Amino acid sequence: xxxxxxxxxxxxxxxDKLKQITRATEITGGSRKENSGEHSWHxxxxxxxxxxxxxxxxxxxxxxxxxxxxxxxxxDAGDVPIHQQIDVEAHEAKERAAxxxxxxxxxxxxxxxxxxxxxEFEASVTPDAIFAKSIDRVxxxxxxxxxxxxxxxxxxxxLEQLEHRVGQKVARGSRSIWQFVRQKAVQFFExx
Amino acid sequence: xxxxxxxxxxxxxxxDKLKQITRATEITGGSRKENSGEHSWHxxxxxxxxxxxxxxxxxxxxxxxxxxxxxxxxxDAGDVPIHQQIDVEAHEAKERAAxxxxxxxxxxxxxxxxxxxxxEFEASVTPDAIFAKSIDRVxxxxxxxxxxxxxxxxxxxxLEQLEHRVGQKVARGSRSIWQFVRQKAVQFFExx
Numbered sequence: 001x002x003x004x005x006x007x008x009x010x011x012x013x014x015x016d017k018l019k020q021i022t023r024a025t026e027i028t029g030g031s032r033k034e035n036s037g038e039h040s041w042h043x044x045x046x047x048x049x050x051x052x053x054x055x056x057x058x059x060x061x062x063x064x065x066x067x068x069x070x071x072x073x074x075x076d077a078g079d080v081p082i083h084q085q086i087d088v089e090a091h092e093a094k095e096r097a098a099x100x101x102x103x104x105x106x107x108x109x110x111x112x113x114x115x116x117x118x119x120e121f122e123a124s125v126t127p128d129a130i131f132a133k134s135i136d137r138v139x140x141x142x143x144x145x146x147x148x149x150x151x152x153x154x155x156x157x158x159l160e161q162l163e164h165r166v167g168q169k170v171a172r173g174s175r176s177i178w179q180f181v182r183q184k185a186v187q188f189f190e191x192x
Numbered sequence: 193x194x195x196x197x198x199x200x201x202x203x204x205x206x207x208d209k210l211k212q213i214t215r216a217t218e219i220t221g222g223s224r225k226e227n228s229g230e231h232s233w234h235x236x237x238x239x240x241x242x243x244x245x246x247x248x249x250x251x252x253x254x255x256x257x258x259x260x261x262x263x264x265x266x267x268d269a270g271d272v273p274i275h276q277q278i279d280v281e282a283h284e285a286k287e288r289a290a291x292x293x294x295x296x297x298x299x300x301x302x303x304x305x306x307x308x309x310x311x312e313f314e315a316s317v318t319p320d321a322i323f324a325k326s327i328d329r330v331x332x333x334x335x336x337x338x339x340x341x342x343x344x345x346x347x348x349x350x351l352e353q354l355e356h357r358v359g360q361k362v363a364r365g366s367r368s369i370w371q372f373v374r375q376k377a378v379q380f381f382e383x384x
Binding site: 001002004005006008009011012013015016017018019020027028029031034035037038040041042044045046048049050052053061064065068069106110139142143146176177180181 | 193194196197198200201203204205207208209210211212219220221223226227229230232233234236237238240241242244245253256257260261298302331334335338368369372373
């Protein structure tokens with residue numbers, strides 16, 4: 001048990017670095033960019049609050065865990081804004097190496113369980129992962145609307161691009177959530 | 193359902209403000225103070241990772257939810273460092289008013305459920321709340337050790353004060369966690 005604690009506290013100390021990974025999205029008010037630590041908290045809250053709009057077979061407790069750990073790989077691989085063009089294959093390789101190193105700091109059983117949960121999230125096939133991905137995509141939309149454009153302005157994003165890059169994934173997790181948020185986005189793009 | 197979404201998204205937008213509430217503890221490296229949004233993520237991770245050290249009747253999914261919402265009242269009431277002297281009664285009244293306003297933004301059922309969960313956390317009587325409180329207290333200890341003292345230096349905290357203000361609450365939630373962390377703290381105080 002003491003050996004477990006040694007590894008577990010080393011891991012908990014290491015992941016503190018996620019608070020220094022900067023994202024493209026600004027926090028409300030636009031005073032600074034959001035970091036991936038507080039983003040992970042915010043989307044875990046999104047999952048908790050929006051649970052009733054998920055498919056009936058979604059286990060919201062697993063979704064919350066997925067969302068708490070989903071960005072840890074950014075400690076090594078960095079955050080890539082969704083509207084930025086990148087070498088996807090190279091970036092995914094970096095993320096896989098990061099997952100191996102970071103989860104590997106934990107006792108073996110726990111390392112494997114969390115690595116599997118992250119892999120499931122990335123694959124986006126199970127109902128839990130589909131809903132978790134949907135939640136991860138919808139939060140920046142709301143922040144950008146609240147901030148008069150935010151990262152959409154930085155990357156010259158159009159409503160059509162938003163539908164394609166974000167809307168499809170959100171709707172896959174919850175049609176009613178995307179219907180609601182899409183309406184807000186349409187209203188926003190009409191005013192700019 | 194659409195009316196629920198309107199209230200739920202207004203709430204999720206409002207709680208973004210937690211990212212602007214500054215705590216006494218510094219993030220690793222000491223470059224800046226931690227905010228209560230990223231703190232809430234970090235301690236939810238603590239609960240997830242340290243679950244095996246909780247009492248067998250603790251429901252870790254409820255603990256994670258408690259920790260995700262436990263600091264929302266700070267949006268109105270601010271953060272009070274544990275080592276600072278304050279008018280406790282006046283501050284608790286502020287927090288109760290904050291809980292009423294913030295959770296009250298949600299659809300009624302959800303507002304009541306989360307308000308009850310927060311009240312349970314604050315009362316610190318049930319096994320889930322005792323473990324959640326324990327986790328909330330232990331994270332700053334590790335950050336302060338990593339940062340060469342951190343908020344302990346700011347508030348001239350001694351090992352005896354730490355035992356009294358922090359140790360008792362942590363040990364109540366998990367004796368093995370406090371035993372482990374206490375050893376690290378003792379080593380730290382011997383070097384300063």
